[in-house]
Amino acid sequence: MHAWRFDAIGTRWEIETAESLGDGDRARIQSIIGSFDETWSRFRDDSVVSALRERGGSAPLDPDAAADAQAMLDVYRELDLATHGAVNPLIGAALEALGYDAALSLQAGPALQAPGDWRTRLRADAGALVLEGAAVIDVGAVGKGRLVDLISDALEGNAGRVTVDGSGDLRVRGGTARVALEHPYDPAFAIGVVEVADAALCASGVTRRSWAGGLHHVLDGRTGLPVRTWAATWALAGDALHADAVATALFFDGGPPLADRWGVEWVRMSTDGRVERSAGFPGEVFTAGGGRRQGGEDAEE
Template identity: 75%
Template structure:
């Protein structure tokens, strides 16, 4: 197998293929990443979502960006309703209030909840994105999964197994890979293992993108505060967008039910070391029995 490693959207990526990727394929991947970042990154002052932050308004979307909006914000609607608005695409201001801002200052101020009525504020159609008032759109709950899917689909013509890994969010096509479920408090050990065959596995943990005294990137939109009950989640689905979304939802009440309704298999570990899994999870856990 051949690996291509690069940095994109603030994290490390690896694409593993049976044969080396040619320059045309690499250019296609770079273009996808660049376009996605230019639309959805709240860390860029020139992105489309950043153009809305101060006063709201309407911004035009390319056809590809409109497809992203339909896929991601449609899933956000389901996430938000299932978790009683705990998962919210306008959580960006809350992340920035705690120091996870454009400059990654990590200097926290008072917590800021996300608007519970976000569905009235944020709307989209086949050509535009509208925000009715100031706000910070953040697609972190599932955006990386969406980009994993886009890259995987762009490489559909590559021969043999293709694995697209965006630092914890991965999709395997035309083959299988055995993946360890990394212990959130000890990266040298695992709490289980699962085979990912023509599917996606996404993980999230409160020990990643963590700073200060108990601060991390998984916030409850209703309070603007980091979650405390669950330490890590893993979700296995046909595509990375739904796996990534479910991995976020599993930090909250309603998450397991949403994952089950989507046909997503999952594992989650609490901050006191207990593990739960869906009844159909195909991997092996070294701790608790099925839920």
Template identity: 70%
Template sequence: MHSWRFDAIGTRWEIETAEPLDGSARARVGEIIEEFDAVWSRFRDDSVVSSLRAHGGTAELTPSAVGDAAAMLEVYRALAHATDGGVTPLIGSALDALGYDAALTLRPGTPQTAPAEWERMLRCDERGLTLDEPAVIDVGAVGKGRLVDVVSGALARLPGRVTVDGSGDVRVRGGTARIALEHPYDPTSAVGVVEVTDAALCASAVTRRAWASGLHHVLDGRTGLPVTTWVATWALAHDALHADAAATALFFDGGDELADRWGAHWVRMSSDGRVERSSGFPGVLFTEPGR
């Protein structure tokens, strides 16, 4: 296998292919990532979501960006309903308040809850994205998974196995990849291992993007505070969008039921080291599960 490693959207990517990617394929991947980032990054002053944060309004989108918006907002509706509002695409203001802002000040202030009526405030149609009131959109619960799917789709005609790894969000096409479930507190060890065949495996952990005392990026929109019960999640689904969403949902009550409805297999570790898994999880765990 040939590997191409690069940095994008603030993290490390790796694409494995049977044959080396030529210049045009690499350029296309770069264009896809740049277009997505230019719409959804709250860390860029020139992004679409940054243009909406102060006053709201409607921003025109390209057809591909409209497709991204429609797919992600549909999944967010399922996430919000399953977690009773814990997961929301308007969590950005709460992240800003705790210091995980566009400037990455990492200086926590007073916790701020996310707007409760986001489905009324935020919508998309064939023309673009509309935000009725000032708010900070953050699609971190599903965005990287969606982008991994789009990049994987752009490489679908390549022969052999293609693995797109967006730093923990992995989509495998045309074969099988054996992937370790990295221990959240020790990156040199694993909780288990699973084979991924023409599917996606996404992971999330509170030890990633953590700062100050007990602060991390997985916030409950109802409180504006980090979740505390679960420290790491892994979800295996038919695509990375739903695997990424399920990995986020699993930090909340109701998330396991949503993952089960989607047909996603999953594992999660609690703050006291207890491990749960879905019924029929196809991998091997190195610790006795609690479920």
């Protein structure tokens, strides 16, 4: 297998293929990532979402970006209902209030609730992204999963196994990858392992993007405060968009019922070391609160 590793959208990527990717494939993937970032990054002054943050309005989208907007906002509506408003695409200002801003100041001010009326304020409409009034869009609950799917789809014609790994969001096509579930408090250990076969495995954890005072990036939109009960989640689905969404939803009580409706299998670990799993999760989960030192498996958050 051949691995291409690179940095993009603030994280490390690895694409593994049976044959080395040519310049054309690499350029196409970089273009997909660049276009997605130009639309959805709240860390860029020139992005579409940044153009809307001060006063709202309507921003035109090309057909690919319009399809992304529709797909992600449809999933957000189900996340909103399942978590009773905890997961919200207008969470950006709340993240920035706690210091997770474009400058990564990590200087926290007062917590800020996300607008509870986002479903009437934010929509994809006739090839445009429309936002009523000022707000900061952040699609972190589903965006990387969507991007993993776009890259995986772009490589659909490549022979053999193709694995697209965006540092916590992973999709495998044309084969199987054995993936360790990384212990959130000790990366040298895994709490389980699973075979990912023509599917996506997405993970989320409170320790990867955290800073002083116990703050981290997984917020409850109703309070603007970090979640405290669950430390890490993993979700296995047919595509990375829905796996990523469930990985976020599992930090809240509505996550397991949503996963069941979507047919997504999952594992989650609490901050006090308890491990829960769905009845149909196809992998092995080790003793609650424990773990095994990672060896030859691919490592996943």
